Amino acid sequence: MKLDATLIRRYDCHGPRYTSYPTAVQFHPGFDEQSYRRVALLSNAGASRPLSIYVHVPFCAKPCFYCGCNKIITQNPVHAEQYLQRLEREIELQSALFAGRRTALQLHFGGGTPTYLTLGQLGALFEHLGRHFAIDRSEQREFSIEIDPRTLQATSLAELAKLGFNRLSLGVQDFDPRVQRAVNRIQSAEQIAECMTQARALGYRSVSFDLIYGLPLQTTESFGETLDTVVRMRPDRIAAYGYAHMPRLFKAQRAIRADQLPDADTRLQLLALTVERLTDAGYVYIGMDHFALPDDDLARAMRDGSLHRNFQGYSTHGDCDLIGLGVSAIGAVGNSYSQNRKDLSGYYAALDQGRLPVDRGIALSVDDVLRREVIQRLMCKGELCMREIENRYAVEFDNYFASELVALNGLAGDGLIARDANTIQVTERGRALLRTIAMVFDAYLPRSASTQFSKVI
Template sequence: MTAHVKREGPEDSARLAWDMALLRRYDTRGPRYTSYPTARGFHEGFGPDDFSAALARSNDQGQPLSLYIHVPFCRNGCFYCTRNKIVTRDTRLAEAYLSRLDREMVLSSRHLDASREIQQLYWGGGTPTFLALDQMSDLIDRLDARFGLSGSRERDYAIEIDPREANVFTLRHLQALGFNRLSLGVQDLDLRVQRAINRVQPRVLTESLIDEADRLGFRSLNLDLIVGLPLQTRDSFAETLAQVIAMAPARLSVFNYVHRPERFTSQRRIHVEDLPGPEETLAMLHATLEMLSSAGYVHIGMDHFARPDDSLAIAQRQGTLTRNFQGYSSHTPCDLIGLGVSAISRVDDVYAQNPAELAAYERALDAGHMATDRGRRLTFDDRLRRHAIERLMCDMALDLGALGRTFGVDAETHLADPLIRLEVAERDGLVTRVGPRLVVTPIGRLLIQHLAMAFDAHAPPQLATSDSRNA
């Protein structure tokens, strides 16, 4: 059961009461909750046999399927990047990888009912457009042979594109392969910033692809931007936003850069003294909200924005928005099968993840079994909390009565501790309580991850229970 909620429109977002001090007090790094429990809670006691059993069980529910394909290769390494990637210019390396992907498809598809529709398909990376056009065709043919791809107009087949590695012929080829949605990496249009992150990308590359995508009739197009990159200022990022708004993409993702050079070696190439401070970064976020709201975009949640006529905004208004490993989705829940190095699956009541190292992924498949090397089977409490977090982050509200009826429990009693933790956020004006309903305020939408952490039984205590008055 999903509660239907009325969302505030762009004009309401424009009246957001901006409280810099409050935002800084709640400025703690937290999960994005594309899964719950998060990947940090996966364990090595979960292996290929556990995943095979989950695939077989999932046939009883008969949900449609979603396929995620991870293409780890990039020709150029962007300094800010935190993704699992292999930087190389040798496209021949992809041939062996495509062969392993096909082996993984065979092993996973044999456990699935062939009649289940592949409603969603997503190629991510790395850079999927690293593949040559004939390699893309080969991969689509293999996917179709193993799973049977959908020809429905309602399918959601998307691919991430690096505008430096694609042109109008690429888009025409992708359309012929069945893709109907695109996501373009931009990050920033300021040349100084581009040089500082090793991603020089002239505006004309992005504009030409957007124009061609519109002409070809792609259903939706997303642009990725990042706030907090080296040499960015509130004025320079406002100029990037103005140019992006003029391009009129259906969706925008405005991520916040997190500098962790101890974990991501490429970030060591970024000069820490060039990074904008917290106040400047928050000023950029403020400008983002004001400018996108004035341009008519709806703040879906976290770092996602969409035009009111886009399927994301429509789904949110109807209370049917969902979340998966790619973020927000307008489609009904699907069992997700992740294929490729580091890919994560969400099937039935389990999460299963492949090795992050290419060599380990290859060894598993060469040995004739699926590459799963860690995962988790969810308990009843995990599933209830996952549902609560998803509805809160999608609807910006949570109906505890509806949640209790769905799971056959008294939700207010079962979630007594999270509700107590949220009292601090309620006093700070981030959420309001009206009977059994929690409603996130406009300022609370900016901190929705922090609100979701209250329901996370596995979160570090200092994150789940932090009192902003003493932060």
Template structure:
């Protein structure tokens, strides 16, 4: 590695990332799966406000058959048999599988509450089961949950119906059953194939076992396989991560989600088991990201942005080329900017201009549903300014470009006047080659994609107002 700079290839010219740039821009900041971010949610928004938001969808343009965008639904299954030390998810570590019975009963009550307000048969085009470990449930329990959802919503043909899978919990037979239930996409949590890294994060699974599962999934007929990777893990080196990248492209998943490890042991107890001295320094982390982008591009993948890669034929890559890429609480998405219903403990959702989050503990989740109430404990109704800034930030995160005229026409503002302060704050990023100011827009440069969160942060009014960023992960 060059002592002064790291280089990465792009489709045109080499990209040079200096150590000084890393030092200045490797700050804590949001991932912008939403704007405003979830830390801005308030307890003043609760179950009554959520019920009203659902009713507005049901009785307005969102009435069944009324032409509303189909729903997305996320279901959070919190249970895991063992803890992965890097994990920052809301989870319950247990080997007592009978605990899932009570949880599913609560989920069914939550689904019924939505049917009471929305009516039965709202269109649904995207379903994702996440966690935790959704495959902690038995096949019978997963099928029962799907049947319940299908009785409440109308699943649109050709939709995306996906489930996160811990490779240690499934075999070829289970994959066949999941396909038969109606899932057409799976996401495999791999993180890293290096044995020493796996031991350091308490998640051991062989390359051979994952390769066998992917072969079985393709034989069954799964349309898309996503693989999750993490860079910046303990004992990871540039050399070991390069081997993992080679193994991943050998398996050729349709999508790859590459996340930077966020070490926040003060917030996430499992991370306290990680020795911070074993974590690679920021300069090595950016080297891993650079190597990954170059490696996947050479292997024929499109760089979707920030943390996603996809084969050119995958709908995610197609949506990026066509300017239809979106971002929601689950990351990048091909679905239109649709409402998202979050089911389960800690699940986050969005209905119109309203964000919501469920109770974070099982006890509170069960207790609220036992009283016949939605388990919403906090949320937010977006202001007009929030909506304008959300449009700008999502354009940066998804398309890498803000079209000034489009924003002005949609929100009836003078962009240069409204964002005069932000345009001034972009100047240092322009000088560094991260942003290009065009006559009709603001464009993220190829180099800027490495620091796209820092560019989006300029337009975050809440963040700029209080400057408190310690609660977020670092952007590299």
């Protein structure tokens, strides 16, 4: 698949990635612990949905200079012990809110570096989760963990598989040693290949690689070699993100030399190269930086219309309430989003007082829910049946979204969407500009400072 460079250049602006709608910029402190408790209890009513649990482990041994995550750089093991005590308390408080019969189908450990914890600590945490939540143990379960290959021991993947993890996500970024030095993340292709070999032998169902284009010293030649190496290793999923240089927001990025960053044209070439090389190698372009092999669950979900977008990007379980555990973790329960305290001291203080550490969030209005569905359908299914939305929400689509439909005319003229009386369809050209299409339906965007978001390229 080839990208249209002129078109992409024209639409290159700041915009949300829509891992939620409304985006986190709209979360506010008026949505507090009591608000969260109310929506959590309400979510148990009737035929309640299964659960998805996200656990945030914020610690990393060393900073990667490109990183914009909420993390704490430390090599002091006491920090992990103190954190785990609070995490266990949070698990107890959260589990008391959800009726015991609600099964957790999905479990994701992210960070930071989850494998910063020892295998013993991870095992104890898992056991605690299992005591307080009904965790699915069937073949259908999706237990994933983000892996830093630099911190793995020889037996780590085997031990993680014994705990029940069946999906891995590996931070690869770039194999070029010059780029790795410039971003302070040195890891060899051999280390990653060894992880892949072990993961396959242990029967992990899906292995995902994270790549980043737009890093210092990257060229199309060097990144092309990285892509070739990746394709040979054949991970099931690949997420290729554009590096967003925002040193004012992210302290670690101040160590990156701005004069070594690829210019806008090179970034575009790197993106085009990524899409072309991966699709030529048989990967399905899911959209928004994500690729998957045709027989991976993500590509299947795209085909059967069950693909969903959440805080981890694309996901296959859209019908879950998401519980976020840990400092800065985000949850999505009922028609609400909530985020925990981002600072460790505030997170600890709340739990030490027996309170949930909810810092802010948002209860969705009817308009938010409607627009969220429209955005989800465009980003995940690539099409929207306007009449279906009318029936579901008792609105007249053409009136309700009159100005949006006018704005879509421009996108239709550029071939990003195709439209008839009933349907809006994202075209293949439009798949590379999904967020541009979604932005048309974002009621908050004109009022938000758009530079709070990264650029399309």
